[in-house]
Amino acid sequence: MTTISKTLLATAVALALSACGNDKAPIDTSNDTQASTVAEKAKQTSVQLAPYNQRHIQDEVLYFVLPDRFHNGDADNDNGSKAIAISQGGFDPTKEGHYHGGDVKGLTEKIPYLKEMGITSIWLTPILRNQAVQGDITGYHGYWVLDFTEIDPHLGTNADLKTFIDTAHAQNMKVFFDIITNHTADVIRYKECHGEGELTFSDGEQMCAYKSLAQVAAGDKYTPFVPKGMENVKVPAWLNDPKYYHNQGDSTFEGENSVYGDFFGLDDVNTDDPEVVAGMTEIFKDIITQFKPDGFRIDTVKHVNIEFWQEFSPALIEHAKQEGIENFFMFGEVYDGNPDVLSKYTTEGKVPSVLDFGFAFAVKNVIADQKGTQELANLFAQDGKYKDEDSDVNQLLNFVGNHDVGRLAWALRESEHNYSQEEMLSRVTLAHSMMYFLRGVPVVYYGSEQGFVGDGGNHNSRQDMMPSKVASYNDDVLLGTDKTTADDNFDTSHPIYQSLKLFAEIYQSNEVLRYGQQAVVFAEDKPGLLVATRTLESGEQYLIAYNTSSDMAHGEFALQGNVNEVVYDSGQSLIDSTDGQATLAMSPLSVAIYKITN
Known part of the structure; x- marks a missing residue:
């Protein structure tokens, strides 16, 4: 990866400024002491989170986890039910498509690990009782539900689940369930x-x-x-x-x-039938009443008729309020990158939010494939499509990898650009900063903080955090560590873990990064700068700037107001703003955040 001296940066900015007829000294944000002070201030502020039941979705940092692949807290349940044959068996930690033994007790034990990283909400893949085996693979992922009233015995008991939720709540963290209405086993x-x-x-x-x-x-x-x-x-x-x-x-x-x-043969529920709508609504009302989760992620939303969501979503939100869960929140999986398709479900479909596949695909294009930053600008230009009476783009769920599309690190490894390990680490970290600092709510896919890579999507992206016995997982070269997935991977000193911890601190201590409306002010048709403002109704405004290139980048753009304070700078940036214009130079693969005053 190209490095750049501060002198070269200063020279580049000075030349740019002189071309504008401006010799004002630019703001230097690269001072190490200043950066340390920013981080410490963020840490002090971020611990003052509102109580979990009072927080809005825009105050959350989510962690998406497959409990079976996380931590085994109770080996006695590894083979599932001892009484119900159809939910029994399938345990083989050497096979990527089988149960590996992780469970809700194990997840409960690791809540401190997540809390230290700045996670405020834990989203679990479906935890209801599954058909354990279908053919030569198993329901370790949870999407083959048979029983909508109890937890899958491979993951524990209903009492274990309640203990997990109570423990998370006691630590001021929320819990989101992954639910399915489209199909059963x-x-x-x-x-x-x-x-x-x-x-x-x-x-x-x-x-x-x-x-x-x-x-x-x-x-x-x-x-x-x-x-x-x-x-x-x-x-x-x-x-x-x-x-x-x-x-x-x-x-x-x-x-x-x-x-x-039928979704891969799974029994497709007739959600056009009013009896089914009523029945499914009652099922999930009962789950809210019994377990008191803080929200639902809804699977396979676009595979269900939209009229179902129009009735189902408001009914559940109202029921949650009756149960005392005022900020109960739901977001759907609409596997499509087109904002026209995604926004249909948040507006017409009355689902409060969706996972932003458009964001994930654009970040991959920009960070892994080295497309121009205009790709992100083009996506953000369509943000108004999500605006209605009860939602907007700031409530979209940002992610850069998941259990279906695979990990961004894998896309980097497979790239034609032949990235070094060092540059892959830098690019993965930069992509995650986009999740936190650009519009939307950040969702960390488990293992990303430990440099997991994988060999693709689906089973190939569902590695074990606990020591793995899967050969195709253990041969991966992880980012930022000498470990493999054969080791226990709960390292709080891992560089990505530490970066995400800092991003969460900055995110939580700066309201504008959670609620500010975003406007892109500069983008390029090549790797380089992406610059956006985020503005609160009060007028408070920040400038967020990225350099997605492996070389120094600089640019000029219109900017009302003056940049007079750095909030965060991951590299070395120099900026000047005066008379409605700004000039910015940034070191490679870096992000900087500034306050703007008028």
């Missing part, structure tokens, strides 16, 4: 394509061709049935009746079958 079969013999599963292939709504209306239907011995495996009992499912065959995730087809 793969139980229902179709005589026309499954036959009536040995059980087979559709994971990874389309076993049963999709039958369109027009075909069904014309009488061309599948004949659904429940295999012998599985007639009563789902809870509540009404979920066992095939009449409450679409039964139209496997989705190819295109056109209408994206909504009406």
